[in-house]
Amino acid sequence: MTSPGLEYTPNAPASVAAGAGWRGVLAPPVVALSTLLAALVATEAAGVSFRDPDNVAAGYLALVGASVALLVGLDIWARAARRTRTWRPARDAMRAVQRERWTRHRGISVAAALVSFYVTYLAYRNLKGVIPMLRPDELFDSQLAAVDRALFAGRDPATLLHDVLGGGLMTHALSSLYVAFIVFLPLSLAVALVFARDLSTTLFYATALSVNWVLGAASYFVWPALGPAYADAGLFAHLPRSEVTHLQQILLDDRVAWLRDPTTATPQAIAAFASLHVAMSFTALLAAHLLGLSRRLKIALWAWMVVTLISTIYLGWHYVVDDVAGLAIGAAALWLAKLMTGFDWREARRRQQAA
DSSP: OSSSSSEEEEEOOOOHHHHHOOHHHHHHHHHHHHHHHHHHHHHHTTTOOOOGGGGGGHHHHHHHHHHHHHHHHHHHHHHHHHTSSSSSHHHHHHHHHHHHSOHHHHHHHHHHHHHHHHHHHHHHHHHHEEEEEETTTTHHHHHHHHHHHHHHSOOOOHHHHHHHSTTHHHHHHHHHHHHHHHHHHHHHHHHHHHHHHHHHHHHHHHHHHHHHHHHHHHHHHHOOHHHHHHHOOOGGSSOOOHHHHHHHHHHHHHHHHHHHHHTTTTTOOOOSSOHHHHHHHHHHHHHHHTOOHHHHHHHHHHHHHHHHHHHHHHHSSHHHHHHHHHHHHHHHHHHHHHHHHHHHHHHHHHHHHOO
8 A cells, every 4th residue: 555645735624634533543552452462361371482483573663663764754855845846845844844744643653553563463473373282283274175176176276377377487476476575565554654645544554454463363263274385285396496485494394393392493374274465465455445546556456466366376375265265354454444443434535536
């Protein structure tokens, strides 16, 4: 998701400038604290310590936080440049934009949403890690694979994609695009935090992304599964080695070590149902349509969505059923975020179209 532009609207009503009430501001922290509490309870029940595996959550928070700070500077400069019609706006013009747009209320709200997102992610990672302890010896790969084959007249959908798309270059291309999700997600969040037209839109989208973590973790507990690449590795043995096969092996090694000794090992991170790559991508796509963002952005997000769907099946991360569930989670996250924040997307769309 991105902003409709870097427009400066000097006559915007005060409600737009303020952007959100306390309901919207509190929504991301409420999601974070609730998920954190659930993770603390789950790790205690599993007999393992709550942790930040390899400091990933802290690292992402620091990196994305720095990126958001830089983007805020870019936002101020671009709006001042548009107002003064020069690429070198005076400091007074930039200070005026900063005072008007980046108020203390907006700055604290954006920072809280960013921290909340990564606290939720941290809790999600711990919940994901303890699934084998709390649902031991329960895997639904055979059932999910059977549904897939029933949908495709007895054939495995991954095999069909391999036959149609081939291997070689296509494998490496889809692998790179799949791994690019680690850039897509924080970029989507950072751009929304900074460039959304008003604060209510920012908090609505940030809340929706956080809710995805919660619904995804819940789905893992409902139907634990490893995914086709682990449950039936022979289907993918003919594909060339790629970034994804390397990553899949690392995750498998982590899972084996975790199950052997969870006191020192990195928490396992394998879970097929449902696909959060698909869920998060669909949330971004639906948000772009709901808010009436630019046609080019929507086309780009549709292309990303299609590639994500194909790559999850082709590379063996997910079953088709997982992707369908991911679409449902992505839509549900927006609906729940709307309820939590009180966001009126119709009004936001009208403002966007009037700009």
